[in-house]
Amino acid sequence: MADSALKAINITKFFHDPVDMPVLKNINLDVHKGEFVSIVGKSGCGKSTLLYVLSTMDTDYQGSLEINGVLATGKSLNDLARIRNASIGFVFQFHYLLPDFTCLKNVMIPGLRLGKYSNKEVEARAYEKLKMFGVEDQALKNANKLSGGQQQRVAIARALINDPTIIMGDEPTGNLDSKNTEIVFDLFQKLSKEFGQTIVTVTHDEDFAQRSDRIIEMADGEILMHHHKNK
Amino acid sequence: MKISVNTEIALTYLTSRKKQTVVASMGVMFGISMFIFMQSLMKGTNDYFEKMSFTNTPHIRLYSENKVADAHMLTSFLTDNSTKILTNPKQLKQTQGLSNPYGIINQILKNAQVDAVTPQVTANVIYTSGSVQLTGNVAGVNINEEDKMFDVQGNMVKGNLHDLKRVNNSILIGKGLADKLSLHVGDNITVRSGVGSPVVLRVIGIFATTVKQIDETKSYVNIIQAQNLMGKDRSYVTDIKINLKNYNNAPQVARELETISGYKAEDWVQANEQLKAAFKIRAIILNSVIGVLLLVAGFGIYNILNMTIYEKIKEIAILKAQGFSGPAVTSIFLQQAIYIGLMGGLVGIMVGFGITYMVSRIYIGAGTLKYLPMSFYIPHYIEAITFGVLTTIAAGFFPARKASKVDPVNIIRG
Ligand SMILES: Nc1ncnc2c1ncn2[C@@H]1O[C@H](COP(=O)(O)OP(=O)(O)O)[C@@H](O)[C@H]1O
Ligand SMILES: [Mg+2]
Numbered sequence: 001m002a003d004s005a006l007k008a009i010n011i012t013k014f015f016h017d018p019v020d021m022p023v024l025k026n027i028n029l030d031v032h033k034g035e036f037v038s039i040v041g042k043s044g045c046g047k048s049t050l051l052y053v054l055s056t057m058d059t060d061y062q063g064s065l066e067i068n069g070v071l072a073t074g075k076s077l078n079d080l081a082r083i084r085n086a087s088i089g090f091v092f093q094f095h096y097l098l099p100d101f102t103c104l105k106n107v108m109i110p111g112l113r114l115g116k117y118s119n120k121e122v123e124a125r126a127y128e129k130l131k132m133f134g135v136e137d138q139a140l141k142n143a144n145k146l147s148g149g150q151q152q153r154v155a156i157a158r159a160l161i162n163d164p165t166i167i168m169g170d171e172p173t174g175n176l177d178s179k180n181t182e183i184v185f186d187l188f189q190k191l192s193k194e195f196g197q198t199i200v201t202v203t204h205d206e207d208f209a210q211r212s213d214r215i216i217e218m219a220d221g222e223i224l225m226h227h228h229k230n231k
Numbered sequence: 232m233k234i235s236v237n238t239e240i241a242l243t244y245l246t247s248r249k250k251q252t253v254v255a256s257m258g259v260m261f262g263i264s265m266f267i268f269m270q271s272l273m274k275g276t277n278d279y280f281e282k283m284s285f286t287n288t289p290h291i292r293l294y295s296e297n298k299v300a301d302a303h304m305l306t307s308f309l310t311d312n313s314t315k316i317l318t319n320p321k322q323l324k325q326t327q328g329l330s331n332p333y334g335i336i337n338q339i340l341k342n343a344q345v346d347a348v349t350p351q352v353t354a355n356v357i358y359t360s361g362s363v364q365l366t367g368n369v370a371g372v373n374i375n376e377e378d379k380m381f382d383v384q385g386n387m388v389k390g391n392l393h394d395l396k397r398v399n400n401s402i403l404i405g406k407g408l409a410d411k412l413s414l415h416v417g418d419n420i421t422v423r424s425g426v427g428s429p430v431v432l433r434v435i436g437i438f439a440t441t442v443k444q445i446d447e448t449k450s451y452v453n454i455i456q457a458q459n460l461m462g463k464d465r466s467y468v469t470d471i472k473i474n475l476k477n478y479n480n481a482p483q484v485a486r487e488l489e490t491i492s493g494y495k496a497e498d499w500v501q502a503n504e505q506l507k508a509a510f511k512i513r514a515i516i517l518n519s520v521i522g523v524l525l526l527v528a529g530f531g532i533y534n535i536l537n538m539t540i541y542e543k544i545k546e547i548a549i550l551k552a553q554g555f556s557g558p559a560v561t562s563i564f565l566q567q568a569i570y571i572g573l574m575g576g577l578v579g580i581m582v583g584f585g586i587t588y589m590v591s592r593i594y595i596g597a598g599t600l601k602y603l604p605m606s607f608y609i610p611h612y613i614e615a616i617t618f619g620v621l622t623t624i625a626a627g628f629f630p631a632r633k634a635s636k637v638d639p640v641n642i643i644r645g
Contacts, residue, residue: 048644052640052643052644055552057551057552057639057640057643058640077556077557078556078557078558081551081554081555081556081557081559082554082556083554084552084553084554085553085554085555086554088554090552090553092549092552092643096545096546096548096549096643098546098549098550099546100243100244100247101243105239105243109236109240109550109553110553110554112235112236112239113236113553113554113555113559114554158553
């Protein structure tokens with residue numbers, strides 16, 4: 001068995017508003033390093049909620065979460081921020097770029113925050129990531145001057161800047177056309193196969209899901225089943 | 232220099248909303264420049280009035296007070312209240328002045344705080360010239376010492392004050408007195424005290440202070456002349472005038488001198504109570520105005536930051552999702568406040584200096600006050616920038632803290 005990248009043990013979460021309602025019920029999940037996992041399920045079944053818990057952004061849950069073999073549950077918010085900055089790249093359904101900054105700066109910011117590389121190196125790396133998604137020629141434009149598809153590609157480049165061991169996406173290709181979706185899928189696959197980065201994405205794209213290593217099917221806050229791809 | 236990513240974000244937010252940034256820092260600028268201008272004006276005015284009061288009041292004046300006899304010496308000697316003294320409640324006329332004045336002066340000179348000491352004989356007199364009579368007072372002084380302490384030279388209108396020493400039977404009179412008696416330098420004037428016989432003195436100089444009442448009544452003669460006028464000997468001294476190295480110590484030194492001499496020592500603060508009260512009232516008015524100005528500036532910053540945070544709440548959430556911690560977010564927004572404060576503060580200091588300088592050049596020509604007395608006092612500028620930055624930090628603190636508490640999940644979920 002390969003090393004575990006992401007391990008959820010008995011995770012349960014309630015929303016209290018308007019009434020106490022369980023959204024996640026006893027979720028157990030183990031994603032190993034380099035695995036490419038898709039989470040599917042009907043709208044409202046708790047996919048996003050699960051992803052937010054797995055990403056350490058949401059700390060209001062019962063059970064425990066390990067990231068790269070380290071217990072994340074119970075850590076301080078500042079420690080969790082550091083973990084996210086260094087090890088987790090997150091892509092949202094909407095791009096959420098900072099409109100006052102250039103695309104390049106948007107990609108650079110998490111890298112500058114990490115402070116592992118010099119500004120020059122971070123810039124070179126940011127260009128490299130933009131190139132992977134074919135938007136390097138947009139680098140010096142302000143983020144709000146790009147088309148939706150371009151913005152989403154910049155946002156994915158941003159998620160990769162610190163070479164995170166885990167990349168999470170909440171319908172990252174939801175706003176992309178089939179051509180762009182293809183680019184993103186190929187890249188994710190390459191990241192997991194060649195660089196051993198772990199990918200966990202929520203998707204509605206049947207094709208996309210079918211081509212990943214594992215499909216996790218959710219319903220009503222529970223994991224129905226794991227479909228492992230036949231090798 | 233490598234600037235941190237927090238700083239970079241803070242600066243980008245400031246420059247991408249230039250107008251609001253400028254408006255907010257103008258609020259600070261206004262507060263700071265008014266702070267400097269008003270402080271400069273107040274200190275300038277206070278210094279001026281203080282200086283003015285020292286042109287005719289010494290830091291400490293030692294004199295013999297007319298007192299009704301009481302039993303306090305006896306009571307403190309007996310340590311009980313058993314013995315009563317019967318006294319005539321009428322005050323006795325004090326004619327003897329200070330006893331052993333030169334011994335007292337020597338003692339006073341031993342005090343390290345004392346800068347200058349001079350004895351004086353004060354006499355109430357009637358001036359006569361032709362058929363006109365006026366009452367007033369003569370100060371018998373050592374004119375060189377008097378000049379050193381009170382800059383009599385600076386008030387001279389006509390004549391040479393040193394002639395007071397050189398010329399026998401000479402007198403230096405105020406301008407008002409000279410006008411009323413239509414006297415000029417070289418004319419004679421008859422001076423009579425309550426006790427001695429009248430003497431004829433020659434006017435060798437005319438002075439003008441800023442106080443009309445002094446100019447109309449006061450004159451200087453040699454101390455020996457005054458003693459003659461009073462029919463007294465050379466040891467007769469009514470006042471000892473003392474200047475200190477630091478006049479702020481006057482009240483405390485005065486108490487010390489009282490105990491060693493046994494006479495009343497009046498410090499300039501007591502002699503100018505109304506002046507001190509005016510200083511205090513002005514300080515209160517000034518501080519309230521400045522407080523309001525800074526409060527308004529602070530609200531400006533509070534407002535703009537709150538607006539920014541409201542607008543950028545999604546971006547804050549995204550920064551946090553990417554691993555910016557609460558303190559990092561606080562730093563981003565607090566820095567914006569600080570830069571607004573510094574910018575407004577620096578410009579405010581320059582504008583404040585400019586206004587102060589310009590106002591100090593406006594000719595007003597009221598009496599001896601030709602220009603508004605403005606002080607250029609470095610600590611005002613340091614205080615101003617400190618207050619400015621403290622205000623902005625206080626104003627930025629709450630919005631910044633609010634920003635740091637943004638829960639990314641709630642915001643991103645929408
Ligand atoms: N802040 C909230 N308070 C209460 N209920 C919520 C809140 N956010 C989401 N929910 C509910 O939790 C359930 C799961 O939501 P979500 O994880 O977004 O579903 P999915 O991403 O699978 O569509 C839904 O029924 C939704 O209505
Ligand atoms: Mg969802």
